[in-house]
Amino acid sequence: MDIQATSLDFAVIVVYFAGILLIGTLFGKFTNSTKDFFFGGQRFAWWLVAMSCVATVVGSYSFVKYSSIGYTHGLSSTMTYLNDWFIVPFFVLGWLPILYFNRIQSIPEYFQRRFDEKTKLVTTFYILVFLIGYVGINLYTLGVALQPLLKINLYVIVVLVAAVGAIYMHAGGQTSVIMTDLLQGFILLGAGFLVLFLGLGYLGGFERFLDGLPMAHKYPFADFNSPPEFNFVGVFWQDAAASSVAFYFMNQGTIMRFLSCRSTRDGRKAMYAIVLVLMPLAVVAIANTGWLGRAMTTHGLIPEVDDRDIFLVVASKITQPGVFGLILAALTAALMSTIDTLINAISAIFVNDIYKPYVKADAPDAHYLKLARIVAIVAAVVGILLVPFFASYKSIYEVHGTFIASITPPVVTLILLSIFSKRITPAAAFWTLIIGFVFMVLAIVVSPEMIEPFAHGIDGARGYKYIRALFGIGVCVALAFGISAFTKPRSPEEIDGLVIDSIASAKRKYKQLGLPKTSTGSPGPSDAGGSSDTSISEAVLLSEPDDRDYAAPILLKGKARDMAPEYVVLSSEDMDRIKARPGDLLFVEHERWWYGGLCSVQLRAALPHDEPGVLHISDEALQAGSLSVDFGRRLRVQKIL
Numbered sequence: 001m002d003i004q005a006t007s008l009d010f011a012v013i014v015v016y017f018a019g020i021l022l023i024g025t026l027f028g029k030f031t032n033s034t035k036d037f038f039f040g041g042q043r044f045a046w047w048l049v050a051m052s053c054v055a056t057v058v059g060s061y062s063f064v065k066y067s068s069i070g071y072t073h074g075l076s077s078t079m080t081y082l083n084d085w086f087i088v089p090f091f092v093l094g095w096l097p098i099l100y101f102n103r104i105q106s107i108p109e110y111f112q113r114r115f116d117e118k119t120k121l122v123t124t125f126y127i128l129v130f131l132i133g134y135v136g137i138n139l140y141t142l143g144v145a146l147q148p149l150l151k152i153n154l155y156v157i158v159v160l161v162a163a164v165g166a167i168y169m170h171a172g173g174q175t176s177v178i179m180t181d182l183l184q185g186f187i188l189l190g191a192g193f194l195v196l197f198l199g200l201g202y203l204g205g206f207e208r209f210l211d212g213l214p215m216a217h218k219y220p221f222a223d224f225n226s227p228p229e230f231n232f233v234g235v236f237w238q239d240a241a242a243s244s245v246a247f248y249f250m251n252q253g254t255i256m257r258f259l260s261c262r263s264t265r266d267g268r269k270a271m272y273a274i275v276l277v278l279m280p281l282a283v284v285a286i287a288n289t290g291w292l293g294r295a296m297t298t299h300g301l302i303p304e305v306d307d308r309d310i311f312l313v314v315a316s317k318i319t320q321p322g323v324f325g326l327i328l329a330a331l332t333a334a335l336m337s338t339i340d341t342l343i344n345a346i347s348a349i350f351v352n353d354i355y356k357p358y359v360k361a362d363a364p365d366a367h368y369l370k371l372a373r374i375v376a377i378v379a380a381v382v383g384i385l386l387v388p389f390f391a392s393y394k395s396i397y398e399v400h401g402t403f404i405a406s407i408t409p410p411v412v413t414l415i416l417l418s419i420f421s422k423r424i425t426p427a428a429a430f431w432t433l434i435i436g437f438v439f440m441v442l443a444i445v446v447s448p449e450m451i452e453p454f455a456h457g458i459d460g461a462r463g464y465k466y467i468r469a470l471f472g473i474g475v476c477v478a479l480a481f482g483i484s485a486f487t488k489p490r491s492p493e494e495i496d497g498l499v500i501d502s503i504a505s506a507k508r509k510y511k512q513l514g515l516p517k518t519s520t521g522s523p524g525p526s527d528a529g530g531s532s533d534t535s536i537s538e539a540v541l542l543s544e545p546d547d548r549d550y551a552a553p554i555l556l557k558g559k560a561r562d563m564a565p566e567y568v569v570l571s572s573e574d575m576d577r578i579k580a581r582p583g584d585l586l587f588v589e590h591e592r593w594w595y596g597g598l599c600s601v602q603l604r605a606a607l608p609h610d611e612p613g614v615l616h617i618s619d620e621a622l623q624a625g626s627l628s629v630d631f632g633r634r635l636r637v638q639k640i641l
Contacts, residue, residue, distance in 0.1 A: 012325030016187075016332065023180050038105065038348045038372070043589075044178060044260050046269035048596040052181035053257050053270065054278040056341045057081075057247065058188055062286045063331050064141050067311040070290020073230050074217025077290060080239040081283035084248075084275045091248050092268045094419045094500045099255065100264050101506035102497050103513070106252055107415070108353040114418050114498045115426040115490070122433045124353050126411050127252055128346065133403055134251075135342050135379065136386030143387065144308065158387055161332065162339065162380040175598075177340045178260065189278075191330030192285025194323070195315055199292035202318040203299065212295025225457045233456045237470040246408040249415045252349055253341035262587050262597050263640040289314040339383065346379040347372040406444060409472025410436035417480050422499050426490065428483035436476040443468055511585060511641055554578055555591055556615045558627070558635045565620035568603040570637065573612040575605065580639040582607050588617065590627065591634040599627050602640070 069077040104110050107127055112120035143157045203209045210218070222232045247254055248271075261267040293310040296302045296317070305313050315327045351372050360367070410433050417424050443450045454471045497506030554577050556570065563569070568588055570580070580586060582605050589600030601624050609616070615637065621627075627635065 006321040006324075008321040009325030009328065012322055013329055013332065016329035020180050020184070023183060038256055038344065038352075042260055042602065043262055043597040043600045044266075045593075045596040046261060046266035046273065048178055048182055049257055049261050049266070050270040050273040050278060051185040052178045053254065053274050054282050055181040055185035055188065056253060056257065056338050057274075057279070058282050058286055058338075063192075063289070063311050064144065064308060066283070066287040067290040067293070067314075068307040069230060070287040071293045071307045071310040072290075073222060074213055074291065074294065075220055076217075076222040076230075076232075077287045078283045079221060079232065079235050080243075081279050083236060083239055084244045084279060087245055087248060088271060088275055090416065090419075092271050094503075095249055095415070096258055096267050096271075097264050097503050098419060098498060098500070098506060100259060100261075100267065101503065101510040103510065105259070105352050106349055107250060107255065107411075108349065110498070111414075111418070111429065114495060115429040119426060119429045119433065120353070122430065123411060124349060126407070126433065126437075127250065127349055130246070130250065130407050130411075131252060131342050131346050131349070132379065132382055133386065133407070135339050135346075135383030136389070137403065138338050138342075139383050140387045155384070155387065158384055162384055177344055178257070179598075180340065187326075188330045189281060189285050191327050192282075192288065195318065195327060196284065196288040196292070198318045198323075199288065199296075199314065203292070203295055203301070208299070209292070209295045212298035213291065214294070214298070217291070217294055225455075226459065228458055231458060234458060234467050237467055237473075243408070243469075245412045245416070250408060250411050252345035256345055256348060257341065262600070262602070265640070292318075339380070342383075343376045343379045347375040350375045406440055406468060406472075409440065409469055410476050413473050413476035414480065417477070418498075419500055422492065422495060422501075423484050423489055424480055425484045425487040427487040428480050431483055432476050432479040435479055436472065439475045440468070440472050443471060507641070511583075554637055555634045556637055557613055558622075559614055559616050560619045560622055561616045563616060563618050564606075565618045565624070566604055567606040567618075568621070568637070569606045569616040570608055571610060571612045571614065572608040574615075574637070575608050578637065578639045580605050584639055585641040587638045587640045588615070588621075588627070589636050589638075591636050593636070601627065 066077050066080070098104070099110065102110075102113070104113070108120045108124040111123045139158045139162055143155070200206055200209055203212065222230055222235065225231050225233050228234075249255075258267045258270065261270060289311045290307075293302065293305075293314045296314065297304055302313060302317060311331075316324055319327060351368050355371060356368065413436070414424075414429055414432055418429065439450075451468055451471045454474060455467050458467055492502075496502050497509060554574055556574060568586055570586075575581070578586075584605045586603055586605050587597075587600060588603055589595065589597055601621050603617070603621060615635065617635075
């Protein structure tokens with residue numbers, strides 16, 4: 001079926017690209033350090049992180065992949081994105097606080113601190129292969145989707161899209177990623193539901209839509225173990241136990257997104273919003289063209305087409321010029337919002353886990369920032385070079401599932417065991433990664449029959465590609481506990497704060513870390529409630545860390561002073577209102593909540609003064625938080641720990 005786009009559609013796409021490039025480079029001004037480039041200064045509100053994460057989850061392959069599955073299997077195509085709920089407690093109660101409170105910047109760094117150097121090196125290899133491969137998959141699927149429409153070489157499309165993503169990533173890092181993904185998240189959700197409503201109208205209403213679906217397409221779940229290429233048990237082990245855990249626990253890009261939150265409390269809120277609200281909306285937005293296509297085929301409105309083309313066929317059929325361009329922009333948005341995250345993550349792994357420790361450990365931060373931007377360009381180029389490999393597969397769903405089920409089990413299994421079991425030893429961790437990988441390779445190229453005991457009756461080697469994840473998890477669990485039984489674990493003191501039963505210790509260390517040990521300047525009697533010879537640092541008292549959300553933030557008038565830049569001074573009354581004590585970590589931000597923390601800074605509370613409604617803050621702190629305020633301007637203050 002020939003699909004044509006008008007000049008208006010192309011104009012919409014061009015405007016979209018220009019807008020994303022402008023927004024991405026504009027927010028480069030907020031990036032002045034590697035902490036800004038990789039973690040956005042740890043300033044962002046939960047809703048910004050949640051929306052940008054959804055944009056990252058929904059890659060360009062998602063529209064094509066899930067529309068295809070929706071066309072061939074119906075409503076059960078939603079199974080993949082609705083499998084995330086079971087990992088929420090493991091993430092919000094274990095993985096996130098361990099990383100955040102230990103100030104860990106990457107998964108390889110966690111393995112180094114939890115186990116040893118050689119385990120870190122093996123993990124670094126795994127993570128880089130995973131991230132770079134994901135870049136290639138996304139570039140390939142967008143090229144496949146747009147090539148029939150644009151009538152130009154697939155690799156020209158791939159290069160153009162990769163170039164735009166790399167340019168704004170080069171400029172602004174994590175801040176650019178979050179802000180552009182916010183826009184792209186709204187675009188892809190809005191465009192997806194627009195297609196749904198237009199499609200229902202085109203079909204003549206919801207009842208006619210349901211009448212057009214075969215009975216098997218109306219079931220929410222696929223058959224337990226058939227057909228081999230799409231069944232319930234295969235999708236669960238591939239997408240839930242391997243892909244979803246990999247996305248939240250192993251994907252460095254996702255980890256960096258959550259570490260960009262202002263606090264673990266905001267990270268938890270973001271996770272709840274993603275899994276309970278945004279992902280159910282996202283799966284409907286990206287899969288509905290497949291359902292609509294099946295109903296249209298049943299009613300004779302479109303002919304039978306290749307399932308890989310159904311997204312563009314349906315979108316072009318039910319939309320007008322300009323609107324079709326918006327749908328194509330959403331497809332592009334799905335790609336851009338995924339590869340920008342992946343490219344940023346690759347830069348972080350290379351700089352923090354390879355270059356710093358093994359090449360140049362004592363360079364100024366500006367040197368590492370420049371290198372990170374260069375690596376972002378290189379990562380995009382490598383992703384382009386991988387496109388021919390992924391193009392060799394017949395199905396996008398197949399290539400994505402095969403890649404995930406093959407590469408992730410050793411790492412995701414070891415992450416979960418490391419968090420919840422102190423008994424896992426360094427030797428077990430190292431050899432689980434090595435031997436686990438060997439078993440995965442053997443199951444792919446030598447003896448696929450090894451998977452049969454795990455196959456739940458799935459018939460055929462093609463189905464093994466998905467159940468391979470369960471095989472890998474089972475092998476790695478056996479290796480980890482088996483080797484640990486004969487080797488020595490690290491002492492409780494060495495792994496303090498790195499396992500779930502010592503998170504409280506990690507929280508205390510996080511709060512204390514960075515507290516000055518010597519005088520950094522005196523605030524004076526009227527400013528901090530002490531004598532003129534008492535420094536802020538000497539006067540600070542650390543309360544027990546408690547990140548519960550006690551009360552709404554308060555608004556205070558800012559007053560810049562010549563004082564220690566890491567402190568903020570509030571009145572006793574205002575500190576009582578937010579249940580803060582001297583030594584607590586406070587978040588000071590622009591009074592407009594919808595800035596999402598973009599203009600903000602994290603400071604420590606000093607001894608209070610006695611002037612309600614006024615805070616004292618240094619010029620340096622104002623500049624660090626991009627808080628361009630004069631005396632009398634209102635700021636929002638909230639206790640975070």
